Amino acid sequence: MGLQEEIDKMRQEIRSDHYSMSIGEWISLYENNEIDIHPEFQRIFRWTSSQKTSLIESILLGIPIPPIFVSQRDDGVWDVVDGLQRLSTIYEFVGKLKDEDQKLLDPLVLEKTKYLSNLEGKKWEDPDDPINSLTSAQRLLIKRAKIGATILLKESDEIAKYELFQRLNNGGSIATAQEVRNCILVMYNKEMFHWLKKLSENENFQECIALSDRQNDEQYDMELLVRFLVFRTLEENEIKKIGNDLSIFLTDKILEIAKNQEFNYSEEETAFNKTFEILYDQLGNESFRRYSHTKNRFLGGFLVSAYEVIALGIGYNYKNLSNSEINIKEKVKQVWVNPEYKQWSSSGGSGTSAKRRIPNLVPLGRKIFQP
Incomplete structure (x- = not known):
């Protein structure tokens, strides 16, 4: 054409x-x-x-x-x-x-x-x-x-x-892509938006991500929830289709979910709640902070690359982890010396583009947290 x-x-x-x-x-x-x-x-x-x-x-x-x-x-x-x-x-x-x-x-x-x-x-x-x-x-x-x-x-x-909504509102009075995404969801499926909003208020989730006030004001917690729902069980060949703009990919995928009358809200809510129950019990607000083996402690603030491996890896395997004897905290510590993680996360930061980072980190997390 x-x-x-x-x-x-x-x-x-x-x-x-x-x-x-x-x-x-x-x-x-x-x-x-x-x-x-x-x-x-x-x-x-x-x-x-x-x-x-x-x-x-x-x-x-x-x-x-x-x-x-x-x-x-x-x-x-x-x-x-x-x-x-x-x-x-x-x-x-x-x-x-x-x-x-x-x-x-x-x-x-x-x-x-x-x-x-x-x-x-x-x-x-x-x-x-x-x-x-x-x-x-x-x-x-x-x-x-x-x-x-x-x-x-x-x-x-x-x-x-x-x-039209995205084009008119990006870069205007709305600060972030997630805020635009929220508005689109309200227009398309208000019930789903309120479901997402309630999920995002989960105390274990909020404690584990430990975001700054500014990040919360800009709805970054909602974006992390959207990432969880979009990528948790997404086929690897679909993850590779991210393209150059993660924001557009997330919006397209969450709209697909919003339109899908077969979407299993109960299953996804359980997966989300169980994932952050596991993380809260073992790591709390250290869940997505960099672990220093030399200092033997977690340092710094929230890192999205850690979230992509740890939250999504546990979320993918949560049914087999809930009653498992696996020490999640030790597995998380090992993430920080994993050569694949170091390669694709720019040493744990978010410097590597999402197009290259996510298709490698999400499958890695699934493998690391497999019982």
């Missing part, structure tokens, strides 16, 4: 429409539950109070606002693909925004800006504080302002929505 044929094929799979809509109409969609902004995303998107104020200032000054990208679901409801921060800010300002538990959040109070210093302390409408409320004319100015809508129609190829 030539380039033009590839272009023509993909263009046929993406169907979109475009509207110009007033902010008043965007507010009505939210009030009538005709748009889903996914409150699960609200902690991920990190707009500051000044960024929110800037948006309201832009609307008041007539500065064009970029269009909102939405995807039309089978029930006709629009899923927000890009523009959550903009819409959430508007809904928060007018006092309509709800959290995951459907509780109303406190309305946004504006700050002063470079051009509108008198915005400081202003609210949408507060009968008890009319001095600090926008006037009726100012509220109408906002409600009549236009923000375009680009709608990915339901007859489009379903994966186009997730491709």
